Amino acid sequence: MLATTSVGRKLVMAVTGIGLFLFVVGHLAGNLLIYAGPDALNAYALKLKEMPYVVWPARLVILSIFLVHIYLGLELYRQNREARPDKYFQEETLRADFASRHMLFTGLMILLFVVYHLLQFTFHAVPPPEHIYTTDLKGKEVTDVYTMVVQGFQTGGVSAIYILAQVFLALHLSHAMTSVFETFGWTATRFRGYIEKVGPIVATVICFGYITIPLAVLTGNLRLPDSVIEQQALEEMETNMIDVMPDPAGRRGDQS
């Protein structure tokens, strides 16, 4: 019902946007556990897995928020284009920054990235890594998320995708965060200067937080656990032995 008016639609965009923003912050907090070592991250992953009654509803909620946000974003874009059917012969831009003018583009890039990210790390449909290891956590056999991440980012191209995606996310957030204040009218003239800086600053911080992980992997500051390195060495030997035959799983032999 709200979404039938322009201001209402913007409100829904803002509310869903805030939801997604909170998810992004939470996700970042989880990710940063990687710096506390494999066990901390893997324990966190396990904890999530052990609470399906929380995680699955949460996932559903996030997914629906995401879908609503995307749907309304596309809808707004369509309406806004229709609001000016005849384009100007010459049109200058005086104030609107890059981020504000490319919300749809950065949003769609983020969508593509999310799909890729899920395929890679959640559904393991896209390598790297080719192989998901398990590890022993306090006597339990659990997925070795830490290794998965580090392996994933050891490929320069993959890290580049992640870093680029974070830049898109930062651009998207920098305009979104400021606009949220407009949409809810949470400002007074005297705070305007601060509000307009909130978006870019928060976006930069979040973006930086995420980017440190692939960078840390690429620069060797986050390394695979020794046990995995040993296991890999073992596997490599096996691979070399069967390398004469084509591999149906498509594993590439040059993987180091």
Place this chain on the structure above:
Amino acid sequence: MKLDSKVPSGPLETKWRDYKRDMKLVSPNNKRKYHIIVVGTGLAGASAAASLAELGYSITAFCYNDSPRRAHSIAAQGGINAAKNYQNDNDSVYRLFYDTIKGGDFRSREANVYRLAEVSTSIIDQCVAQGVPFAREYGGWLDNRSFGGAQVSRTFYARGQTGQQLLLGAYQALARQIHAGKVKMHSRTEMLDLVVVDGQARGIVTRNLVTGKIESWAADAVLLCTGGYANVFYLSTNAKGCNVTAAYRAHKRGAFFAGPCFTQIHPTCIPVSGEHQSKLTLMSESLRNDGRVWVPKSTEDKRPANEIPDDERDYYLERKYPSYGNLAPRDISSRSAKEVCDEGRGVGPTGLGVYLDFRDAIARDGQDVISRKYGNLFDMYQRITGEDPYQSPMRIFPALHYTMGGVWVDYNLMSTIPGLFVLGEANFSDHGANRLGASALMQGLADGYFVIPYTLGNFLAKQPKTSVDTDQAEFKETERAARERVTRLLSVNGSRTVDSFHRELGKIMWEYCGMARNEAGLKKALELIPPLRQEFWENVRVLGGADDYNVSLEKAGRVADFLEFAELLCHDALDRKESCGAHFREEFQTQEGEAKRNDDDFCYVSCWEHKGENKSPHLHKEPLSFESVKLATRSYK
């Protein structure tokens, strides 16, 4: 025809109250059966249309702009007077009345002016209730300033945009009634003629400016709120579209036109910069509080202003009027500027300008103080002229600004055609020969909010309701004439543009009927105008068709009327062999060059009756009698 001003009897102070008590009323459920046409939706029109619609009348309103919000009332800067006495400076209804009638040089009707002063207080109440953001003091109370030489602070203002805020207030009240379906608004529609049936105004003929459709509208009464005719001078501070057509058409249909020669000139406008000039821009008179007016003493002196030493400058207003100095009234300072320019001492590229210098004020108060007071005016000046008034003096020159004359109306605001009411600047009633600052807004709103809702009801209730239909012969005939005129304008197909005629007419009027007039000049103008009009009808080039948006056609119709009306104005100026208010006849001045009024022979309202094409108009006189005030001579020495 006998002119009856219908001023009620009784003491001045209670005339309006007693008159209202005796008025007849239209019963509430009958009001919607009455159709009222309102032409023009500026301050007077919008306030009238809204107020009448609130009462229950069925209103059809018209304006030539795309929105009522663009009417030229919007450009009034200074403020609006009201006898609120909020400053405890001993203001009163009587004092406002007296100032207004004296300012008008005793050429207005006592009873009307008193009523104006009386309802002025309700206007402020009404506008504040509408949410008009008037200036306030820190305590939250309304602020006032003194304006136009008044000795009390009674002017309410909203920065330099009082007219805008008041118009928007009235426009929004109108919008509310449009939304409620009580007012049918037709914008981009121009009135071409008035329809008179059985001696009464019963409708109008309009042209839709977008589609070109010519249409008739029937009603029980017609209200003209169509503003003034300053554009007869081509260059004026009026908006480009302001015109006399509706008022003049009504005049040709039998409405007397009163005091057309009373045209006010504003002393502080930005001078003409060249032939291309399309309009003049007024700058608030408040500038004269701190600026000093001067020209070089010598006609030979062509040095830049700042290089002219003080003893070679002539601060002529301070010299001639030591007690008022630079604050001398509008007409006096305007004429003085013309005099020095006629002597060849004018400044600027055209020689038609005098300096308004803030050097001393800036030295005294600092640039900050001056900038706080006048910053936006200085910016505006710089934007238009490209010169920085903080560095070199402004150049100013008088320009046509407001017209006190208009369609003659009685105390009820009804013209000599029953059923035709005229409100605001379009009527003549309240300002006499000269209007005081901050009084135009007051009059427009007084007429619309507080006079017409009563007098119109009284008019309607006093006669049996008769029905009219646009199929009647009178409508068909008027419509046909309007169509024919459009066709005629389009078919001349000559070689001169409409604007070139308008410019030429303006030059004649400014030269011979402008700030100072004399018999020879006026006769000359009366010789020049008819051939110009003839040439217009033989040689004007109006391109395009009748059935679409045709700007040239619009303009042509208006200029054609100006070409006739100009003659009426000159006739009036010629007849009035006295100097009073804004009308200055060079033959009638004191030895010191002051206006010399002639109360013995000219204490009347000149009411002109149209006698037919190319015939001299006939003068009727409405004698003015003053019961409450003594006729005094203005002195600003």
Place this chain on the structure above:
Amino acid sequence: MNFTVMVWRQEGPKKQGRMETHKVSGITEDTSFLEMLDILNEELIEKGEEPIAFDHDCREGICGACSLHINGVAHGPENTTTCQLHMRSFDDGDTIVIEPFRARAFPVIKDLVVDRSGFERIIEAGGYVSVGTGGAPDANALPIAKDEAEEAFDAAACIGCGACVAACKNASAMLFTSAKVSQFTHLPQGEPERHQRVVNMVKAMDDAGFGNCTNYQECEAVCPKQISIMNIHTMNREYVKAKLAGTSATA
């Protein structure tokens, strides 16, 4: 000064338009932009061509009639109304591109003239205090803090020219609509109708076919009266409050 003028010509509503090129010469720098067009129009008429139609009236920057999109910017390069723009703002020999304000809600009537009646509908929907003539209490019965009165004035200074819509990449009318909502939010007179006003005006704005606000701030950048986008914040806040109070649009 000499200029090449590229101007949009369109015979009527729903007709196909095109850009047309004209030379104008001998213009002085003190000539206003509209006077330059007047001169061009006189020349066109003398050549037997129809003059270029454009909206204008007061020519002193207050009526809001003029509405040209010049060199890609609503009202041109000086952050004024078109009528206050002078040729000294251009260089001799410049090519000047003149287009109408473009928006679905502002259909072209002819050449550079557009129909801005969408703005009328917005004001009609609630841009007023519902007070009838004659019922008002004494003006000083209601003190209003100077700051609030000033803020109300800042919003009320809008001239309804439509440059905000023309400049907005979404052709949104939020700045226009919010200025009126905001004026009454700052004044006690607006209090009784505050919920209904904002909901009705937003609906009228949507119905007129304007786009949505995405906070580009282009509107504020071109507004000749410096109406602040903070008014949009105010309106959005009012809208949320009205919705939380369960207000829905009437009519």
